[in-house]
């Protein structure tokens with residue numbers, strides 16, 4: 341058995357897949373995921389990174405210690421190209437689907453590009469995985485897909501639906517489809533900690549709304565949840581980890597208590613609070629120790645593992661009973677800074 345950072349067991353060594361393909365493997369999540377596999381799971385002999393930009397792939401490869409290089413393949417390709425995907429998927433047991441376009445304002449300005457990548461690209465991955473004989477497809481989702489108010493969230497909701505509905509068309513094939521839905525990744529590109537750290541030097545921090553709250557997850561926690569999902573008994577479900585929330589004002593106070601806080605107003609397509617499970621989804625949602633799970637209507641979850649979620653309640657960042665303190669946020673900001681130069 342292998343352990344994560346909190347000392348929890350993840351799966352059995354002999355069950356770990358020998359080959360994994362990560363779409364979007366050069367992104368924030370993909371890089372951390374691939375690094376974790378290379379360091380902790382030697383039984384995985386082939387890790388394929390699938391993405392478009394050769395420079396990011398080259399830089400990623402350059403950053404690996406030499407002993408890992410023989411296990412990694414850098415595959416240039418677009419998820420919009422199903423034939424290319426099928427080539428990359430030959431002999432692959434598990435697919436982690438992390439490729440996406442994800443900047444909210446860019447989605448509003450270029451909607452068709454987001455639809456082509458996030459929706460049709462995901463459809464390609466689902467179909468190619470079934471056709472090639474993959475065993476596991478785990479797709480990353482976001483809180484913005486729950487009752488979406490912007491195009492990015494809407495395309496991710498479509499992507500989630502495509503992955504879950506694939507269970508209906510897989511027939512007798514031995515393949516599991518799982519969606520992992522979580523909130524803001526602390527320190528990811530464009531997120532609030534790097535922004536405030538940058539603004540701190542000027543003495544002015546821009547805060548969209550003083551009441552704003554968000555869910556929070558670290559990259560390592562995201563990686564752990566995906567690794568655990570590889571060992572799930574059944575597919576056709578959305579896994580939602582129980583996460584802490586933070587108040588945007590607490591992040592500002594934790595990072596630059598002496599600064600001026602300038603309120604700029606909520607941006608188009610932004611919510612004051614995020615939801616991971618809507619009140620409508622709650623009718624099909626279940627609670628486990630560490631996660632919630634949303635099943636499609638009519639499914640029969642294992643009731644030894646889960647209890648039913650309170651019906652009609654939403655799981656949102658405002659009413660959450662777990663908030664990060666300013667001290668905890670400061671620790672995360674320090675961690676973010678200390679990790680900047682590492683692969």
Ligand SMILES: NC(=O)c1ccc[n+]([C@@H]2O[C@H](COP(=O)([O-])OP(=O)(O)OC[C@H]3O[C@@H](n4cnc5c(N)ncnc54)[C@H](OP(=O)(O)O)[C@@H]3O)[C@@H](O)[C@H]2O)c1
Nearest residue numbers: 364366367368369391392393418419439440480482525528
């Ligand atoms: N970051 C967050 O706060 C957060 C929160 C919740 C959920 N998520 C979800 O987690 C996943 C990973 O996010 P991330 O933060 O790692 O994103 P990221 O850093 O922006 O990385 C995106 C990756 O996707 C690749 N990509 C984009 N379009 C592609 C295409 N058409 N074909 C192939 N590859 C493509 C990019 O590489 P190229 O540009 O070189 O192709 C890059 O490797 C996404 O699904 C996102 O929706 C993220």
